[in-house]
Amino acid sequence: MDNMEMDELFDKLNALVKEKKYRELKAELIEMNEVDIANFMEDLNSEQTVVVFRMLPKELATDVFAALPVENQQQIITSITDNELSVIVNDLYVDDAVDMLEELPANVVKRVLKNSSPDTRKLINQFLNYPDDSAGSVMTAEYIGLRKTMTVRDAFEYIRENGVDKETIYTCYVTDDTRCLEGVITVKDLLMNPYETVIGDIMDDNVIKVTTTEDQENVAMIFNDYDLLSLPVVDNEDRLVGIITVDDVMDVMEEEATEDIQKMAAIIPSEKPYLKTDVLTLARNRIPWLLVLMFSSLFTGAILLKYENAFAAVPLLVTFVPMLMDTGGNSGSQASTMIIRGMAVGDIELPDAAKVLWKEIRVGMICGFILASANFVRLMIQYPGHTMISFVVVLSVFCTVIIAKSIGSMLPMLAKAIHLDPALVASPMLTTVVDAASLMIYFTFASRILGLMNN
């Protein structure tokens, strides 16, 4: 179904809701994917949301509930009975429940926890304690755990009995009596071996795993490197506490990329979608860096002012200032972007610093030479008389590009070396540093070559 067909379907469903043709509506809904139902319900008003939710069959209802945004979840929670709430909460995967609870107001959280079974409540509380962005905060508790003495037949039986509630059944984890992780076996391995085979003989005991405190960005990198469907998470004693599934990792990847992109644009990152973020929050996320950058650019202004007699003597000089600053800024941010992204995806590491700098200097020389030449041609045509000024401009462009690329590539690595976030530190600071550098280069050349000032 493409977007247009989906829009048509939604229009039809909306009409059914308005006309209160609930039987027809229900018939349509139960044929649909839970994600599509959730998308449809998002735009309903609070009352309609609850009506539609109540007409869903029980299992579908929980799946739809998990896929809804937290606003709609809250509407539903506040209008169903404790009993109904209890069923939903105990049916939710722990990671979905935790994601929801982190967003809900305290009184609603209290009611949800009151209506969970003691086991679920304990798990939820444990999960709520894992630091944000850690492996523990992304994992779920519902995995298939096997013993190595089981046969393939036992394993299948166990999966048939217990698999319905597990987030993934395709990778099973083999643990000992103390819940220590001993090995991993996929359903594919199980299917490819005779029923009598003992799990211990065919499991892979070289398990790729992480601890609960591992950064979620590294988790995403591990999934990507090893093409995993799920990854076991252990505590400090190597006991299996949960698994991370690939669908949650895709969310992490998108989130981390968005975060890096926002940081590079001098925005305090936020996970909420743009259209659902209120104006005040948007402003609050943008003002701090704007203020910092505004005041640091006063420094550039001070440099300009210092050379005001140069402007007075040769007014033409001022016309090249934006070009130089922009070219420096763009050259620098090209370099810093390559390095920040390269480090984020694991292509570039700190020991590569010298290699990177040497590379950027050469790239800078090539880019600088071409930009300077282009400028030279233009200046010769536009200001044929001003050979010396042209010379100053061309030389400044060349040097600015090289310096900008060097600073742009080294700032992120420096940030990383002192354990700061490269994206956060490097990009927003870069403009100011490079602006100042390019102006100083320009006026140094101008004063030396044109002999404008007394030095």
Add this chain to the structure above:
Amino acid sequence: MDNMEMDELFDKLNALVKEKKYRELKAELIEMNEVDIANFMEDLNSEQTVVVFRMLPKELATDVFAALPVENQQQIITSITDNELSVIVNDLYVDDAVDMLEELPANVVKRVLKNSSPDTRKLINQFLNYPDDSAGSVMTAEYIGLRKTMTVRDAFEYIRENGVDKETIYTCYVTDDTRCLEGVITVKDLLMNPYETVIGDIMDDNVIKVTTTEDQENVAMIFNDYDLLSLPVVDNEDRLVGIITVDDVMDVMEEEATEDIQKMAAIIPSEKPYLKTDVLTLARNRIPWLLVLMFSSLFTGAILLKYENAFAAVPLLVTFVPMLMDTGGNSGSQASTMIIRGMAVGDIELPDAAKVLWKEIRVGMICGFILASANFVRLMIQYPGHTMISFVVVLSVFCTVIIAKSIGSMLPMLAKAIHLDPALVASPMLTTVVDAASLMIYFTFASRILGLMNN
């Protein structure tokens, strides 16, 4: 195993290679994950690569081969016999083979194709024809296809017999005689139902699918929205031609995010890792936008020059130019970044334009007010006598921020509306447009309020 342990292991393996202790080396290697072996082999020289590759057991060898970078693949191809090559090529998943062939020089490609079985060759040729970045270019041909008349028992038997070579067995596709896609069933469904159940009764016939020409960015969005492990790809006649698996989609997501980030930084995107890209290519990817932006910033320079008598009359004015331009640029790029990323992940669509503009105007008013106030306080302290100039600066900051946010949010949407890439068009162009706008605002206020010029 963490990074440090891995480094130690690699050191040990390298020592074994150097001392030619091949038996011990082999014993270590066969215990390792194919991805780790590939990572280890990457840094070997050409001769060592081939020696190590030859000592791997056959099945492991193909997996390692698939995980190697194309340079090492080429080294191996050129030093093994036609027979060995034939085994490897026929064992590779079609998508991995195609990825490799797209990078290899023509004579090597010819040799590879000569040594593939006719079926493989036909598939490879077909896959090579799908446009870059399309669903067809990411998919693979190795899927489990079932018939709806089969029982669960039949299905398991079929999977046991044919599953080894399939890229994923966990989602099976049900087709009719003409290979038309009729439904989908997961191994979980199969496991949860009695052996006698007929596939047609339990399969899901509401299949989420894409056509071969679908953009890979949309494919990634569909995976993310519906939490899929694989997605069927059909041709125009709705015949199943292949599947896309989640591991390849993670690569697509990373690639698309990198591409967007590079475009926003005015770089022509490239898929190759930074350290493996030569200096000339890096320079070539950066020069075009630098040139375009350099020449367009001359426009800003021209505006500055036009107001040179204002500078001559009030030299202090020049000191605020970088601050205004930077603040405008930063405000604008914050807005454009939010919108470009929001459109990339599907949160914002074209019909939201009015909502977005109104939001950005309000965010701009808040940010502008705070930045203007901060400036006002500073100006009162630093230049107590220059009330009117301060007034000009403060007013300019306020208006520039609002204009910059409006332009910054609308440029990407405009680009999308005329079917251009928002990241490519909006970000690099933004600086120039906003620079010009902020200068014009500044000098308009300056000339009106300070009465500097004759208008």
